Amino acid sequence: MYDRDDISLLEAELEGDPLDELVAEGNEVEAPKPDPDLMLQLLNSSQNQQRMIAARAFCELEEPRAIPQLIELLQDACPLLRVSAAYALGRNPSSAAVEPLIAQLGRDWNGYVRKGIVWALGNCRDRRTLEPLVTALKADISAVRLWAASALAQASHLGYEAIISVIPVLIEGLRRDPVSAVRSNCAWTVGQLCRELPSNAIYGTAIDALLEAFAEDEDLGVREDAKVAMLQVGDTRGLQIIEEIEQEGLL
Incomplete structure (x- = not known):
């Protein structure tokens, strides 16, 4: 492009x-x-x-x-x-x-x-910024995607509808982006947004994405950042799964 x-x-x-x-x-x-x-x-x-x-x-x-x-x-x-x-x-x-x-x-x-x-x-902190930032995270060069992932954390100040509009692309970035630093920033932002979500299906999907990154990402830094994001959220189920994985030495 x-x-x-x-x-x-x-x-x-x-x-x-x-x-x-x-x-x-x-x-x-x-x-x-x-x-x-x-x-x-x-x-x-x-x-x-x-x-x-x-x-x-x-x-x-x-x-x-x-x-x-x-x-x-x-x-x-x-x-x-x-x-x-x-x-x-x-x-x-x-x-x-x-x-x-x-x-x-x-x-x-x-x-x-x-x-x-x-x-x-x-x-x-303006709702108008979300769509161009989502587009940048999907399609721009890695240096721009890196900051787009972090910039989307501002959705936490814009209300529930703003948060749920950006969570899917952040999860996709966390799972699919070829650059580990971008995946790490997606993990951080997903964690920030989860702290503002009620315990519903969207929240559960986001937590599952963080757990998946912690357990399966090929990059140690991404796994650690996903763990830190989960610790900051404080989700009981997520923390228990992390503890079990670490105790079993699966990583």
Whole structure:
């Protein structure tokens, strides 16, 4: 579907993935924040490098005034600017940005940009994001599927109907995705969503999928992540089965 992806090239040019930096936040002493007023001015600069600096700054800053300009940058010709704008909108989620993010996800040729957009959509807590995230988990490249699986955990904040709409594709990803890291993220998200479900048939199917992954997945990391997800859910039947499997030394 996407034959022009080369995430590694953009990673090299960015000298590190902004998403990795965002995820790692809190592990180091906090550096001084950029001046938001100055960064707002730089977003309008005629120079790509200055707009890039500003967009990256709003990956750290929460500033609603930047949202309209960041939305415009989603369609910039430079993929480095597009991805920085996507991450900045993830830091500054807005209902106004949801449709532009979805539209750019559907048309952007660059997998690195789509990865950033998926992360941003995952922070929106907006029902409109679920369908494009499901599509990304089903059909995109592995780096995008990885974050789509995690982003769907936001369904836990959107109510029962949202949860049951995404559980099937997450279970399918847990069972079938060829990349172990994607299966692990599916396990984590299924666990998060199970905590919000009543004890019904859908809940039981999700628990069975976690148990299946724990018992049968070829990857040790996936099995461990499925176990951790089950422990966090605290399902009595699931925990008993895990204990029995471990006592019998079947793994």
